[in-house]
Amino acid sequence: MRFFKTYLLPRILMYFLVIVVGVTIVFIIPRLLPIDPIQQMIGQITSTGAYLDPKTLDYMIETLKELYGLKGTLWEQYWGFWRRLLKGDFGPSYYQFPVPVISLIRQSLPWTLGLLLTTTVVSWILGNVLGALGGYFPQKSWAKILDVISMVIRPMPYYVLALSLLLLFAYLIPIFPLGGGFLIGGRISFDLRSILILLKHAFLPAMSLILIGVFLWFQAMKLVVQSVKNEDFVSYARLGGLSQSKIVSRYVMRNAMLPQITGLALSLGQIFSGALITEIVFSYPGLGTLLYNAIFTGDYNLLMGIMTMSIFVITTSILVIDLLYPIFDPRVRYR
Template sequence: MAFIRRYLLPRLIVYFLVIFVGITVIFVIPRLLPIDPIQQLIGKLSAQGTYLDPKAINRMIETLQELYGLKGSLWEQYVNFWGRLLRGDFGPSYYQFPVPVITLIKQSLPWTFGLLLTTTIISWIIGNILGGLGGYFSDKNWVKILDGVAMVIRPMPYYILALGLLILFAYVFPIFPLGGGYLIGGHVSFTFSSLLILLRHAFLPALSLILINIFVWFQAMKLFVQSVKSEDYVNYAKLGGVMQSRIVYKYVIKNAMLPQITGLALSLGQIFSGALITEIAFSYPGLGTLLYNAIFTGDYNLLMGITTISILVITTSILVIDLLYPLFDPRVRYR
């Protein structure tokens, strides 16, 4: 009972509060944009020379307002939005009308999930291993070389690295395709040749994310390890004759990993930073490209659908990591 009252319940309250506030914000922000999707659609029809009767225009506006959840006052729209959200209905997309938003998200989510999950895990593991060893053996030459490389790559914007990889490996040396997630007109299947095509198209986007994120984790882990290795219990273990390998892995790196575990959950927010830019640069068919199209066209429903899914994924991952934290840190269990 003490665990539920002191640890689980406060985190569940924060979890649902963050979701509520986040979804409310994404409901309000699109309505502050200077783009009216309904007026844009009518304007396009008029620009194409289509004659529309004034009564037909009014009926069309009412129908589209109902479809996009823009009918009624702001409060009525808000209540209607929550009702549709609880049913998993985000309405139709504007720029791919009349395809439902949830269908577009289902099509794009596996691409982003596969790209992000793979690159995040690979960069987190490699970055923490290199950072842990580099922080403890900071006087080694290979650590100094990695520090120099990190100083160059770490502050580099994602789009600069992505464009550099495209020019080098898709134009100068045409080893990989310029963009896309699969062959044009092709169908993904569970075969070895299909998997090779997928990996070939995903290699450059994944490499651009991994290269930067490895050095993000490397620098952070190195600082944590340098701080931990100066603690009294580490010095006591050295004086007690404990093996150096045990000190490195059991005493130093294990304790320095705790903030990195939290950072792993927070890194899923890359869809709004590096992953979005990377997907656009490589024309990768993920949520980042879909979100860009939604912003560009003023697609309210698609904007709210993508950001709602992102909020749910990020907050849930943080909650899971927070609940599993006592398994990694016994000090939390003792409290």
């Protein structure tokens, strides 16, 4: 009962508060854009030479306002947005009218989660393992080499690294495709050929994300380990005659991982922001590309749908890691 009151309940309340605040901001931001999707659509229709009499035009505007949730006062639009949100209805997309927004998100979300979530976890594991070993054995030649590589790659802007890999391995040495997630016009199936094609298209965007991520975690973990290995309990373990492998795995790395787990939860919040640049550079068919098209066309419904979905996925991931944290840190369980 004490755990529920002091640990679980505050985090669940904070979870719902973050969602409410985030969704409210998502509702407000598109309405600050200078683009009016209704007038833009009417302008496109009239630019083709089509004639609309005033009654038809007024009826069309009212219908479009209803479809895009822009009918009524701002307060009425806000509550209408929440009612539709609870039903999983974001309305139709503007630039792919009349396809529902939820259908577009359902098509693009697996691509983004498959690429960004996988690379985040892989880079976190590799970076922390290499950082722990490099911090405990800084005199080793391989640790010094990794240090030099990290000092070159880590400060490099992501888009520079991504474009460099694209030019090198897709243009100069055409090993991998220039972009896309699959063959143009191809149909994805669960066979070996389709899986290999998917992996080939995902290799360059995944490699660019992993390279940046690995050396980010490597540097952070190395600094933590260099501090932890001088603690008294580590010195006592050495005096007790424990092997180096046990000291590193059970004492140094286990204690140094605690802030890194918190860092993993925070890095999950960067998944969708990283998707935008990655998917545009590599023409990857995920939420980043969809978000770019939504911003460019002023698609209110699609913008709010993508950002709302991002808020739910990110806050839920952070909540799950936060609730699992007592498993890794006995001090939290004790309190």
